[in-house]
Amino acid sequence: MNSKINLYEITDGNFYGINDLVKADTGGCVDCSSCCYGVGELVILTPYDVYEMSSYLELSFDELLIDKIKLQHENKITLPHLNVISDSDRCSFLSESGRCQIHAHRPSICRLFPLGRVYEDDDFKFFLQTNSCVKENLTSIKVENWIGISNYNENKKFLLTWHKLLKALNFRVKFIRDEQELKAINTDLLDTFFKISHASSAQKHDDFYSEFYAILPEAKKRLGIL
Template structure:
């Protein structure tokens, strides 16, 4: 989710690449789950996040909507986000011991935290958000190891393409006052990228590329 603030306010002022060592090590979050609470609807999920959750939980998107995720309008586009529950607004996947019950299949935003992405010139770079993680005395970890994502180069390309595709759609939504058209577009995206399952036996990124090509032709 976009943050309306300067880099100086939230980061150490540096940009990081995959081979860089970054001060993010937090002793496996021992005794702390602060970043899994009080996030509201800010943890927006991309198609890969939903694909991973569907495989992990062996359920469809509609089933996730019953109690795991919810839909919200993000700059004119309906997108899913992780659900927070209870007075403390705990992530629905946080167990009684304060641990993530889907850690191996956790969303992309959770994988990079407390890192963030800075988008500019049709690409993104990683930044370290210095006020987000409450754990003291953090240690340096290689960025690629911290993100812990298979096919990381493909993943980065997907994240970047998805971000800028959504930006195009959001600009399109702002450029028209036709409510019927807006609804048609956002429901098409929801159906194509979220409601219609990706086949788990096939490469996700190849399937995504095919769907994106279709979306660009039909929107």
């Protein structure tokens, strides 16, 4: 998130926990897909997001890069984002009839909307983005139910770990001027964390987290971060 953004200017002024009620329920987004347009710069994908897409579609990371996702620079770090169809600016996963083709496996940022996340002191809270959803009269729903992700505590632990890793890596690459060194670091980051192989669907959630933490210590050493 852009640190220059004043959250109190784009939110209702409240921060929510997983068990709080928030006016975010869109009623199933009936006849609406407005938030699925112009997302190419906005939806940065985590390794878990890519893992979910890859598992569901039975496509490798490299195959997703053909037309479903794209690589973009966030400062000096290369990360995958959702791709958009150029003639309409709609998300590559949005069908012509206006429905998400990976809805049950959609990225974390999409899953949250119109909520967002703010990180602070090794934790995060949720906030409601006012005037972001075009649907009127959103109703109250428990944050946990709105997000609707299985194994939430394990997922939160992963998100905090990933956020901390990227924060440390951003600091590290800030001082690197050599383009080849930057390219090597970014290639290592992508190959290590975004190509985690998927197992059977019945076990995939636990398998992702186990493999992520198994490769994390050695990967951090190679990337030169603590």
